[in-house]
Each structure stands twice: as structure tokens, then as C-alpha cells.
Amino acid sequence: MFEGPVQDLIDELGRLPGVGPKSAQRIAFHLLAADAADVTRLQEVLQKVKEGVQFCEVCGNVSERERCRYCADARRDPTIVCVVEEPRDVLAVERTREFKGRYHVLGGALDPLGGIGPDALRIRELLARLGGTGPASDEGDIGEVIIATDPNTEGEATATYLVRLLKDFPGLSVTRLASGLPMGGDLEFADEMTLGRALAGRRALS
């Protein structure tokens, strides 16, 4: 155990995800040896992220303003909405450079084992958006919802729940991200569930 503020810093760093006691100690001593200007800059950035970052009023993504850059961009197609679990999933989809629509961030997935039910997610906001009563209701009707939740048990259950809710919206097409074999992999190493999904979702080539 170290004394006073050094131990306090190690304890606080140790509470961060993925930072164990050894890593916390290493980071704390790095900060102790760093220039005062570097530490001040880190302190300012931490304060700014807590005070200056808010959630987009339309999609729930992290944003500096009331609307995030994807919702504020008039060049993006407002009739297609990609539903994701977390703000970091928005970046993952953006990295593909294939999607030019808008997003809706649920804030997690349905996980009864973790006590997370439909009311804990931004599903009500999605329904309001589709019903034309959300903050971006002046941008026209949404014609397609792409459900891009994680391909695990919680993500699949969330997709099942959303499909059940959205099927009653007239003229709305609900799609799910395809799942199957990763690029660069060998077929013989694929697990039976992934291969089964790939077979079920096969596409015609001619």
C-alpha cells in the first residue's frame, strides 16, 4: 500500500474496465513522472467529456451538440435507420463506408439476467421516431429499419423483440444484418452455428 493520493489514484484507476491492480499502479507512476502540462491536459479532457458530451436527441449517439453529426448531416438518407446497441457500434458500421442512412442507438440489449428489460432501452424513442412523433419528424417517413444488434443471445433476443413490435408499422421494411463466415477464414474451422446461419442466409449468384 502506498500513502495518501498515490494510493487513491491507483484505487480509482483500478476501477476502470480492463485495468487490473498492476496496470493501475503502472499508470499512476507514469502520471506521477509526467510533465505537469500533460497531466493538466488529461484532467481537462476528462472534465470536458463529462460536462460537454451529451446524447443526440434523435438517435441517442454521443454528441457535442443536440444532434450528432450523422443526424445533422442533410446528405444522409433519413428513410433508412440502422439500429445498434452502443455508440461504438455506430463507428463500426461507419468504418464499412457502405451505409449512408441514419442510426438509432438502443443503449444496450435485452438481458433479463442482468435486469435489463425493454423499458431500460431506447425502444420507446425508436417507436416515436417511426410513428413520426420524434424530434426529427419533419424529415419524412422511415422506410427501412436495419437491426444491427450483436449476433449473440442478447442481441438476437433484442432483434426478435423489435421485429415483433415493428411488424405492425405499414410500409416499413425490417431487415437484419446477414451473419455467416468471416472474410479470410477457412470453412473447415467454422463452428456449426455460424455455418448453419451462412447456409440459411445463402444468396443466389446467377
Place this chain on the structure above:
Amino acid sequence: MSTLYRDTGVVLRVQKLGEADRIVTLLTRRCGKIRAVAKGVRRTRSRWGARLEPFNHVDVQCYTGRSLDVITQCQTLDAFGSGVVSDYARYTAGCAILETADRLVSEEGHGDSLRVYLLLVGAVRALAGRERDASLILDAFLLRAMSHAGWAPSITECAKCAAPGPHRAFSVQGGGAVCDVCRPPGSVLPGPETFALLDALLHGDWPVADAADAPTRRDTSGLVAAHLQWHMERQLRSLPLVERVSRP
């Protein structure tokens, strides 16, 4: 010294660990409840990520670590997960089943978990196979798991004086049906159909259970949930989120 062992089990829950790993909790046939690290399974190119998902019945090989075991191989025996998650009501009922099994079996109690394991495999198989109403499967599992733990509600005789029934009142705190003499304050008065359904679920009389109407199923579910949570002395997080859709 680390030892290698192999067992079959049902995945009860998974928790994220570090960058791409998971801690997987399994209820196994021989070793009871184990917690083991599955390395790299959150990466999309993982060969086992899909196998080690909740509800799946798997054959695993692990080696014992200092604090947590490590899974080195995994084969799917029954991919129950995909059948359960394709229906939201079944998924919520399944989560309550997994959480109950997780709470009832301790990591130390190896010897007495085989019955809960067999009950769990049967319940998840029935859920995935869509054989009958998810709510009935859940209540039957809860009653039988409680029976194994020694907390089965008394149905045909008074829980306090053992006077033979049928009785009119049910007391959660008292341990089940109570006679008019022993009946404590706060007891409820379910109909005789509810007692019949409780008995059918506890003893696996499915023709009687399937024939029960929606109000009886609802009353029975309420009593089972209250009885379970009273005796476990804690709330189950998944139970209030169970979607009860009775299809008589």
C-alpha cells in the same frame, strides 16, 4: 499443478472479461457449477464464440487455473440458444430458469447438482422445442428445483400440522397449503384449480397442466414466484421481466 478435465454442461451466463475474453458459467453433469475463462471468444473470427452462449448444451474441456478454470475445447451437443431466442416470451422464461439454476447450485456443491442439471437440460430442451407454453415450463422447473432444494410447497396436506387436504388457503411464509386452524394472517385463497395445477407441475402431469385456463396459470405463476423468492431470500432479476403469454 493444473489438471485437465472434460464434462458436459449448460451455459448459464457469460460475462465480458478484458478485451476479447469471457467468463462462462456452466452447470455441468459431474463437476457441478464451474466458472471458466473462454479466451478470445468475443472476436468475430473466434471458432467457439457461438457455442459458448447461454442455453447451449456443450461438451467442454478445461484445465484448472489458480482462480478460474480455462476452457481449451468446446463442442456443441444441443444448440438450444437459437430455438429459445427466436421467441421473446421463451427467452425471458429461459433466463429465469438459468438464473434460478445459477442461484440454487453453489460452486462448492458438486455432489448434489446432478438433479438440477438434468432438470435444466429438460426444461431448456422443452423451451427450445416449443413443446408447450413457456410459462408452464418455467413454473414446473421452479417447483421441481425448489423440491430438490427442500423447499417444495406443501400442496395436498397442511404445511404446518400435516393435516390431509384439500385445503383452501396458501401461505408463502408457511410453506404452502395451510388448514383453517393453522392459517396465518396474509394467506391467500387460490381456487382448487390452482392447487391442482401446482400439483400437476410438481409431478409432471402434463395433460392436467396443459388443460389449465389462463387465469389459473396466472395465479399459479404468482404463487410459484412468491414462494421461490421468499425461500431464496432474494429477488431474481429476470423473474419480473418474464413475459407471461398463456395459450390455453
